[in-house]
Amino acid sequence: MGNVPLFCRSLDVxxxxxxxxxxSAFGHRDYRILWSGAFVSNVGTWxxxxxxLWYVKLHAGxxxxxxxxxxxxxxxxxxxxxxxxxxxxxxxxxxLILVGxxxxxxxxxxxxxxxxxxxxxxxxxxxxAVLMGVAxxxxxxxxxxxxxxxxxxxxxLNAVALNSAQFNLARFIGPALGAIIxxxxxxxxxxxxxxxxFLFVIAAILAVRTRTPSSPAPPEGMFRHxxxxxxxxxxxxxxxxxxxxxALASFFGFSNLVLMPAMAKDILxxxxxxxxxxxxxxxxxxxxxxxxxxxxxRKFSERGVIKLSAVSLGLFLIGFSLSxxxxxxxxxxxxxxxxxxxxxxATNAVLQGNSERVxxxxxxxxxxxxxxGAYPVGGQLMGYVSDVRSASFAILLGGCVCLAAGLFLMAFxxxxxxxxxxxxxxxxxxxxET
Numbered sequence: 407m408g409n410v411p412l413f414c415r416s417l418d419v420x421x422x423x424x425x426x427x428x429x430s431a432f433g434h435r436d437y438r439i440l441w442s443g444a445f446v447s448n449v450g451t452w453x454x455x456x457x458x459l460w461y462v463k464l465h466a467g468x469x470x471x472x473x474x475x476x477x478x479x480x481x482x483x484x485x486x487x488x489x490x491x492x493x494x495x496x497x498x499x500x501x502l503i504l505v506g507x508x509x510x511x512x513x514x515x516x517x518x519x520x521x522x523x524x525x526x527x528x529x530x531x532x533x534x535a536v537l538m539g540v541a542x543x544x545x546x547x548x549x550x551x552x553x554x555x556x557x558x559x560x561x562x563l564n565a566v567a568l569n570s571a572q573f574n575l576a577r578f579i580g581p582a583l584g585a586i587i588x589x590x591x592x593x594x595x596x597x598x599x600x601x602x603x604f605l606f607v608i609a610a611i612l613a614v615r616t617r618t619p620s621s622p623a624p625p626e627g628m629f630r631h632x633x634x635x636x637x638x639x640x641x642x643x644x645x646x647x648x649x650x651x652x653a654l655a656s657f658f659g660f661s662n663l664v665l666m667p668a669m670a671k672d673i674l675x676x677x678x679x680x681x682x683x684x685x686x687x688x689x690x691x692x693x694x695x696x697x698x699x700x701x702x703x704r705k706f707s708e709r710g711v712i713k714l715s716a717v718s719l720g721l722f723l724i725g726f727s728l729s730x731x732x733x734x735x736x737x738x739x740x741x742x743x744x745x746x747x748x749x750x751x752a753t754n755a756v757l758q759g760n761s762e763r764v765x766x767x768x769x770x771x772x773x774x775x776x777x778x779g780a781y782p783v784g785g786q787l788m789g790y791v792s793d794v795r796s797a798s799f800a801i802l803l804g805g806c807v808c809l810a811a812g813l814f815l816m817a818f819x820x821x822x823x824x825x826x827x828x829x830x831x832x833x834x835x836x837x838x839e840t
Contacts, residue, residue: 431565436614437556443610445572447507450603452580452689454514456682457588457596459667462531471528473664473789477782478532482539483546484779491547491771492631499548499555499767504611506545511604513538518597546778547771554758554766556616563708563755570692570751574743577689585682635768642760644822645769647815648753651716653776654811658804659719660746660777661784662726663688666739668797674732687736691743698748709822711752713815719745720809727802750777 431437462475494502517534550569557565587596639645663685670681722741729735757769784804791800815822 429564429568430561431557431568434557434561436616437553437565439610439613440552440556440607441568441572443607443613444569445576447603447607448573448576449580449583450514450600452577452685453584453587453596453603454517454600456581456584456685457593458517458531459664460585460588460681461593462528472667473782473785475528475531475535476664477786478535479539480542480778480782482536483543484775484783486540486543487547487771487775487779488632488635488768489771490544491551491635491768491774493544494548494551494767494771495631495765497548499552500611500614500616502548503545503552504608506541506548507604507607507611509541510538510545511601511608513541514597514601514604518594518601521592521594521597542778546774547767550754550770550774551758551766556614562758563752566755566758567751570747570754571695572693574689574692574747577743578686578693579689581682581685581689585679589679632768635765635772638765638769639772645757645760647821648712648756649772649776651712651811651815652750652753652773653780655716655719655746655749655808656777656780657784657787658807659723659742660781661788662723662742662801662804663781664785665788665792665797665801668792669726669735669801673730673796673798674735676732680732683736684739687740688743691740691745692747695744695747698744708752708756709819712749712756712822713812713819715745715749715752716812716815717809718812719749720805720807720812723801723805723808725805727798727800727805 432441458475459472462472490502513534517531520530520534553565553569554562583599584596587599639649666684666688667681670676670684674680718741722738722745726735726738726742729738754770754773757773758766788800788804791803
């Protein structure tokens with residue numbers, strides 16, 4: 407290496423990272439811009455989420471109320487995602503994302519003002535949470551299905567994984583900042599910070615040059631248009647099984663995030679800082695696992711990654727429920743986040759990779775509906791169970807279900823035999839940079 411010019415070494419590093427490597431999607435300008443803007447905005451979102459759930463836990467004193475606020479934030483996704491997916495398949499996706507982010511910015515500002523005026527009681531918090539949930543439902547399918555428009559087919563798995571990474575890296579940074587902001591200033595300050603953070607993603611969307619052209623409205627009407635998406639999933643039965651796994655893992659696994667305030671305060675006897683670190687380590691595990699998904703995909707099939715991550719998700723949750731040692735809990739939460747991210751990202755890549763561009767919005771919306779929609783409903787159940795029994799019992803229950811689901815797919819591998827990414831390069835050429 408001593409005789410190799412420095413600029414040649416730099417080129418080798420670039421090839422390793424940006425050309426077929428673990429950061430290959432970053433080799434594309436528009437993806438980098440949108441990723442960066444989304445990251446800043448999501449840091450703000452997690453600052454608000456951590457501050458809000460801790461505020462509700464302290465003032466309501468009930469895990470059920472914490473879960474109810476979480477439910478209000480995400481339940482609209484369960485009912486509206488498929489309609490948003492249909493819209494994303496024939497409208498300009500950039501415009502949809504821009505509208506959704508703008509609405510969420512004003513919702514965050516409204517919550518901040520209500521908190522500053524002392525008017526943010528439980529009813530106001532839930533109403534604003536519902537409005538943000540509606541905007542999220544309209545935004546998410548367009549956001550997920552725009553990824554194949556920004557990168558070539560060969561980089562789509564990496565783009566999906568890195569998109570999950572930025573969300574979860576923000577989950578690591580945001581709660582820690584939220585805890586500092588709440589401790590030094592107030593919860594309303596956290597909400598103002600979130601409102602400002604939306605300006606970064608709005609600026610990024612405006613800077614993206616890739617065209618995401620609209621298509622003619624479906625002549626058969628929206629309901630038949632949505633039905634075609636469900637038929638596509640049903641015809642490809644492995645997609646149905648993958649989506650069932652996503653729903654189960656979200657309902658019984660991911661939903662346990664709402665119990666982290668209870669685990670920190672009631673089980674570990676610690677304060678807001680411990681809760682922020684638990685939430686943050688979940689995000690860090692998911693962020694670090696994102697490049698690992700791309701690396702493993704070059705050695706194993708996506709279906710293998712999905713099965714193994716489902717089993718490990720269950721094991722980490724069971725360990726989390728039984729731990730009474732703070733440092734061990736942080737390690738287990740880290741594994742919880744990494745396992746869930748690997749499973750969901752690999753599944754998302756398979757679903758998008760096996761769907762044509764004109765179908766991706768609808769297929770993605772079904773994935774989003776089950777992933778994001780099942781999470782708050784499961785969280786409500788887990789919150790109730792934790793109030794009746796304990797938070798650790800609820801998490802143990804969820805871990806056992808996730809472990810059983812992973813072992814079931816291992817016992818019957820033929821159910822997801824078709825779960826291998828296949829992309830449509832010719833159709834991806836429809837989205838070109840101007």
